[in-house]
Amino acid sequence: MNDLLIMTPGPTEIAESVRKAMAQPITNPDLDLKFFDFYAEMVSKLQNILHTENDVIVMSGEGILGLESACASLIEPGDRVLVIDNGIFGRGFADFVRLYGGEVELVEFPDDRPVNPDKLEAILKEDPNYKFATFVHCETPTGILNPAEEIIEVLNKYNILSVVDSVSAVGGVPIEVDSWGVDILLGGSQKCLSAPPGTTFLSVSEAAWEMINNRETEVHGYYLNLIPWQNWYEDKKFPYTQAISDIYAFDQALDNWLGDKNVLLRHKENGRAVRNTLKRAGLKLFAKDGYSDTVTAFKKPAGVDYAELNQIMADKYNVMIASSVGKYAEDILRIGHMGENCYEEKIYRTLKALDKTLRELGVELKEELQLIFAEELA
Numbered sequence: 001m002n003d004l005l006i007m008t009p010g011p012t013e014i015a016e017s018v019r020k021a022m023a024q025p026i027t028n029p030d031l032d033l034k035f036f037d038f039y040a041e042m043v044s045k046l047q048n049i050l051h052t053e054n055d056v057i058v059m060s061g062e063g064i065l066g067l068e069s070a071c072a073s074l075i076e077p078g079d080r081v082l083v084i085d086n087g088i089f090g091r092g093f094a095d096f097v098r099l100y101g102g103e104v105e106l107v108e109f110p111d112d113r114p115v116n117p118d119k120l121e122a123i124l125k126e127d128p129n130y131k132f133a134t135f136v137h138c139e140t141p142t143g144i145l146n147p148a149e150e151i152i153e154v155l156n157k158y159n160i161l162s163v164v165d166s167v168s169a170v171g172g173v174p175i176e177v178d179s180w181g182v183d184i185l186l187g188g189s190q191k192c193l194s195a196p197p198g199t200t201f202l203s204v205s206e207a208a209w210e211m212i213n214n215r216e217t218e219v220h221g222y223y224l225n226l227i228p229w230q231n232w233y234e235d236k237k238f239p240y241t242q243a244i245s246d247i248y249a250f251d252q253a254l255d256n257w258l259g260d261k262n263v264l265l266r267h268k269e270n271g272r273a274v275r276n277t278l279k280r281a282g283l284k285l286f287a288k289d290g291y292s293d294t295v296t297a298f299k300k301p302a303g304v305d306y307a308e309l310n311q312i313m314a315d316k317y318n319v320m321i322a323s324s325v326g327k328y329a330e331d332i333l334r335i336g337h338m339g340e341n342c343y344e345e346k347i348y349r350t351l352k353a354l355d356k357t358l359r360e361l362g363v364e365l366k367e368e369l370q371l372i373f374a375e376e377l378a
């Protein structure tokens, strides 16, 4: 491979220490008791990052596995689930809910701004009869950060359990699972925590465990079932063999995160600087409000083709940025400034490559992107 800088909103760059951790000698994770203590240590690191005393489970699989596990383990046929939707991942929850027999009530908000907790409350006042609610913390395709704390406050007021997809937020923005009262928060390894894709994690509250343990029907799925994860340490038994090399990498990434006291501040400052840079150059951000400091989505200038832009950026400048997905695939470009991507030098190099590429494609920019960026951070 080359030295391509992958400034996408996951997978991100990973640190050399994380890469090297994958090459460590392995043991038999089902039989070596030391591995159970290692895994417990890793769980306590995640509890620190999430600010929670809830159980945290780390599963082998991509973020979607965490999301689907929460749905599979909670839903019984006919359960009413509130799916809060202001973007592609938000609505995507509806498919998982239906797949496990739940009845979806979709609450739609505009895609270009964060969910409005007051409007949500007005809806719940009329009908609060839901087993749980789902929402996405950061809508990665559009770069919007939803006000998780306020949304959860409303849900808790009506005794509705919360399932929060924080895959592209956790590690890049402040998260307080216990003081906010989140029931299930799920994340992935390859976004702001900057490990390779391959692990997902969930924090599970007492109330969520109670709901899962009091099911009348069996969970449809084995790999997805959270129930066998309740006593892994006491029983010294995982539901299946753990992907030990991925876990070594993930654990090292957690150490790097915990050792970096400026990590959240860096996301805040770089996020602001990227947004201001694009605006000052005459480009347009997608969202009207509620920008995430982990990813910036901006409107693709007219006449630019992403495939061509990507090829020029990669071939000439060794930098990759992303387009978007679903109905925004043709309209949005995205810079992932999360985790290991979130350093001034890397963003400077990205903006310089983007500046030169856009000009080559005939786009006029008011000033050079990388120069505005440097000024914004000065």
Ligand SMILES: *Cc1c(COP(=O)(O)O)cnc(C)c1O
Pocket (backbone or CB within 6 Å): 010, 062, 063, 064, 089, 136, 138, 139, 140, 165, 166, 167, 168, 188, 191
């Ligand atoms: C990345 C991501 C996931 C995991 O999905 P993949 O596209 O398969 O990586 C889930 N939810 C959100 C919000 C994400 O950004």
